[in-house]
Amino acid sequence: MASQEPIIAMHGIVKRFGGVVALNNVDLEAYPGEVLAIVGDNGAGKSTLIKILTGVYQPTEGKITLDGKPFQMASHSDAIENGIDAVYQNLAIADHLTPAENLFLGAELTKSIAGFTALDNKRMKAEATRVLKDRLGVQLKSMDVPTESLSGGQRQAVAIARAVRHDDLRVLVMDEPTAALGPQETARTLELIKALKAQGLAIIVISHSLDDVFEVSDRIHVQRRGQCAGVVKTAETSNEEVLGMIVGTKTAA
Amino acid sequence: MASQEPIIAMHGIVKRFGGVVALNNVDLEAYPGEVLAIVGDNGAGKSTLIKILTGVYQPTEGKITLDGKPFQMASHSDAIENGIDAVYQNLAIADHLTPAENLFLGAELTKSIAGFTALDNKRMKAEATRVLKDRLGVQLKSMDVPTESLSGGQRQAVAIARAVRHDDLRVLVMDEPTAALGPQETARTLELIKALKAQGLAIIVISHSLDDVFEVSDRIHVQRRGQCAGVVKTAETSNEEVLGMIVGTKTAA
Amino acid sequence: MASSDTTLDQPSFSEKIEPYISFLGPMAMILAIIIFMGIAEPARYFRVSNMTQILLDAALYMPMAMAMTFVITQRGIDLSIGSVAALSSIIMAFLIKQYGFPAWSAALIALCLGALMGLINGLVITKFKVPDLIGTLAMDLVYRGFALVIAKGLVLARFPDLITEIGRGQSLTFLPTPVVIGLITLAIGYFMLKSTHFGRYTISIGSNPEASEMTGIAVDRHRVYAYVLMGTMAALAGIMLTGKLNAIQATSAPYFNLHVIAAVVVGGTSLFGGRASIVGSLAGVLLLSMMINALVTLRIEFFWQSVASGVVIILSVALYTWLQKKDRDGSGGMAAALQNPDNRKLLKLTVWIVGALVVLSIISMIFGGPANPSG
Amino acid sequence: MASSDTTLDQPSFSEKIEPYISFLGPMAMILAIIIFMGIAEPARYFRVSNMTQILLDAALYMPMAMAMTFVITQRGIDLSIGSVAALSSIIMAFLIKQYGFPAWSAALIALCLGALMGLINGLVITKFKVPDLIGTLAMDLVYRGFALVIAKGLVLARFPDLITEIGRGQSLTFLPTPVVIGLITLAIGYFMLKSTHFGRYTISIGSNPEASEMTGIAVDRHRVYAYVLMGTMAALAGIMLTGKLNAIQATSAPYFNLHVIAAVVVGGTSLFGGRASIVGSLAGVLLLSMMINALVTLRIEFFWQSVASGVVIILSVALYTWLQKKDRDGSGGMAAALQNPDNRKLLKLTVWIVGALVVLSIISMIFGGPANPSG
């Protein structure tokens, strides 16, 4: 399923926070048209790993390559510019802004008024409505209310829509996208992941739900105590084996 | 499995927030030695329902009975005094306090120094260590660090331990206790629920994971758009039926 | 994903007025003042000259209220603006009076100095990680100290026409120049808030700083920008003050900080960040000026003015919070409030304190010595 | 549940000093002052009389710093303490001088009045839901107004011995009475923080108000308690001030608010709530008193003292924050900081502002008129 060349790859990543070693020599590759799941117990380093991948943290050691070329990210904007975006565990949503404003936060559309660059709120609203409807199938009652008044699922939709709004998006990272969702909305989200994969994106999903992982992923990366306990093909493994790797009673085949 | 008399029961509960009707005429009963699961989509009113049950919110309409007698709760303390406690969705933990301090928050042990009532920090620390170890099987490296420095699972353990520390606890409510947990810690928590049930507690668990629900619960209460879509015995239903009730394509048998 | 159907489909009345609630508080208070003065002292209060007077008073605070709206929306606060205004205009005054700089350039230099001081505030807060409150408080001491070191007790007075025009000019006939300047800064602020990256990020930073950081917004940089804007506007206010009084000294503008913060908060901008209202800030500034003017017109003794200001500020903020509160069904009147054991405990505390006062007073009167009024 | 094994099992050095970090900041600054003065002016600075002097200065602020530690730890702030002190002691003074109340009862009445004013602050904040900053700011105006209404410009002076004993007495031989009072209040504060429900809930409310609410803690009530404590301690400070000066007037104690807040924050209590340090507050109070004393001993000009105070406050808070920061590996020196595009943009802004200043100055010097130094 995966092509030969990874879009983005991490090599020997180490991340220390003061005395805490959150990541210890971790490798990771993401291929276009493939869903890579990351699983692992609490504190295994999953969130830290993908924050490094998306430029939020800088690794203490190790390097990242994009299309095989060394790639240095000073900030998250660098990642976005190169088509890498993420939906974080604690939804990164500004409650007081409207859905459209959140959707384009950090990448506003602009127009020029009398030589000044101004935000094009009208166009952003139209675009946001379109992205939510076309790509996610969500229609909000009103686009003018602050996002805080939306339901959990609707907020989640806004967060995902923000990541997928770029037409040049190549890598999408999702940290526990279904953790707070009801069954219906979970199903919706998994479908969305599959649709995005079909569009050729490389998708990285962190999840505690092995059911979900087995439903959507192509490969599973197991984190354990800051290290990679192994990467397995979803089709070639079983629930028990992955569980064993997470707990530490089994190692990768 | 359940005895004939519910410990606590809610009748015709309605809760409005301004214009929003969060709960519309909901009934609920909790029996000793039974696990009642509450499932439903986002915004279905699950959290609101149990917040009313634990005295955090007051219902707009409807009444609550405890051991068959009408029971008015003005605050959460009233609930605790009557043996009802909860572990909330967003862990109600004060990050700057130590685990022991959090465990006894709101119900501190005291001693008397020269006629003054003073907190008995030593005894609380000892008790907390005991509760964590004996009832939950968790041993923390240090009991003197602020809780913010613990891992997600450890924090969860502290939150649960807080609820189960009362020896006169009769009803324990848990709002999505496993949502943020890895597989190993999820298993631990489910075992804990079973153990508590064996001790004769009435347990109410909200969860989005139907697997977990089917593993531990005796009855399932399905919330849908503020109303109860039906209550079914776990042994007599299936994953699909419950899903259908959540989504609204099926009604209770 | 299912939209929650428990809400009504038609936006309710309260949802409709929601965006305007921010300045309903001050507006209601303004209305109350207008009605009251309409009954008590209509002729004197509603004269054109008095309205101009109110506007002139308010004008001084408009640029600062605009900038403070941004600062507070980002969960910041700036307690140094009085000193920034004093220091930058003292330097301007020296440049004009001692070094013969042209007024326009000295005024521009003052604005740049204000920006520089704002920049320093911003860097202290973002780079040294000193909390806003304490950082600007300390910088207030520093700037005021410099102003005093430079000017000592000197009063610099009598400035070129440009400066007095800025401070109290009438050359635009329809409105005094400072009012026009104030309104323009507010209009620019409104545009910035709604239609620039800076405004958008201001709200998002105040609403959720971590989220903003993760979205790739340069949080620290935009916080610095807000302080730079604040410093510049404080310097502008300093120039306006200099022009208005045609004099400046190092101890000028002692109450800028609190007046401006009160106006902005009364106008509905949230001290908890994320909720900004430029129109509300205008309303807040007007409210405070109208109130002081009304008190003077009513010939209220000076000391009561202070009391009245405090009460009006609390009432308008409380009114606003009350208007905004959604879950109002749960409370249910006085009786229910007394049912609440917490309120009973607080009542008991109150009774205790008042009781102690009464008992002590009685004892003192019985056992006390004779009055001894020799100051 | 698995404990995370990525941390080392032995608590590291930084973990060990963690609980003490809060006052390492002010302690380092105090040490710096001691060393500096030890070199610059040892004879004058380290005299017993001067040490007593420093303690006497600091004593006035100790009770308030104790109470403010609680207020700030609950994410509150109290900007009204100067006025509370002034109003309660003005009333005490009137009771003694005009109505012949015995000093002890008038002093107790003053404490009750302080408690009452604190109670009002607390109720305004919790019941009217006015944010702490603006609520106490407004009440400051109210209390100060009342003090002025009652006393006008009058100075009430010359009080019974009890009052002067409280303010500057030496009858305990080893330490001046006010110092003993101050230290006792701090000790009580320490006990309350560590070993009472109030102290425990103070931290939990500041740490996580919603969680505290859900745990069944009466959040609002305990917030009110903190303000009542604050009001009482402000009144005590007012009595101490009255005794120290042997006089009181309505405009007394103008800088209490900021001095006390600065001392508490410098002492490591977090303005973001949840982190309290009574010992740190003591260190903060001492630091500020030692610093002012040192500046005078060094014969620094008065206005520079203001500048120096600001700088010391910023340095000690920044130092403390820096000590506390855990993730320090990511930064990596000056070069890396300049690599950061945000810092580059800020540098550009700085260059722009400074550049504008320089260009404007040069233009002005060329085209400017002759100097006209007639003030």
Place this chain on the structure above:
Amino acid sequence: ADLPLKELPGIADRDHWLPDEVNQDGALEALQAATGGDAIPYAGTQENPLQIALIYPSADVSDFWARNYMALTKRLDQLGIKYETREFASRQVEHSLQATYASQVDQDADLYDFVIFGPSELATQADNIDKLSANPDLTTFVWAFHTPLKYLKTQPAGWFDFSSAYGAIKICDYMVERLGKDVTYAMNRGIPGITDNQRSGDFKDCVAEKGNWNVVYEHYGEYQREGGFEGTQLILQAYPEAKVIHNANTAMSMGSVEAQVAIGKEKDIFSTGWGGTGLELDAIRRGELDATPMRMGDDVGAATAEAIKAHLEGRQDELPLVFLGRITVAHDNMSIEEIDSLEKEAFRFSGVGALER
């Protein structure tokens, strides 16, 4: 008449005129005599009471403004003039608020006949003095300043003050004579500004010139008792060589004395006050304060009442533009009786002892 009436040396270097440059010969003395003498009742009749607006920074420090007010009103009563007053008070530092008051009175000129303006700071309020003076419906008197600014387009009807500069010279002369040359001293100054420059600055220049005195520290106590206390404490510990402390007002001198008493140093330090208020005189009697330039406090208010009468009687041409109240030095070498009679004279209207209002 065109000002100045005559030119004294150095006129070009000043932005204001000296009293002698603008007062007609004998006018000041005549008004001082009328002020000091018994009241001669107003001859004319009034339909309505006079409306007098008072704008002054009376909201903090000392009872100076209150005493002026009482002297004014009591003398008006004695003169048989009916009047109503309206006070616009503010704090010393609130220049803006005072400007607002001035505008308010200016636009309410129909309400008032006289306005008495005590500027928070002369240069800062100069334009407001100009504005009020130019209003034909008002007669404006300035209180607490005696330096008619040359650049005013319209001079007010009168300036009533004690000359702080004159007081500074008086106390300077007295102290140089009493304490000799080369004394080391320290100062508690007020709020930086013109008043402080005259009270403290002129004193400093004078003692330097006449006695070669040396100032070691200048504290700014903001005219507050706390300021005086704190400044003195610091001076006593850091500058033990200072044997004299000069205080720029009553509040600070009281604080200063209190700080000395607190450590038992009041006999060692020679400290001065300013104004000779009741509190200061009491302190001199107790031997805590040593000397003070004493104003005949009620002169300013009473003279203003006399000036109002002159205006009502159409005799305004006879008035001096600048009125100066009398100042003498009161000190601890005086007998109790001498001090008592000075005090009686100074506060003949507002009363000896604590002020009751």
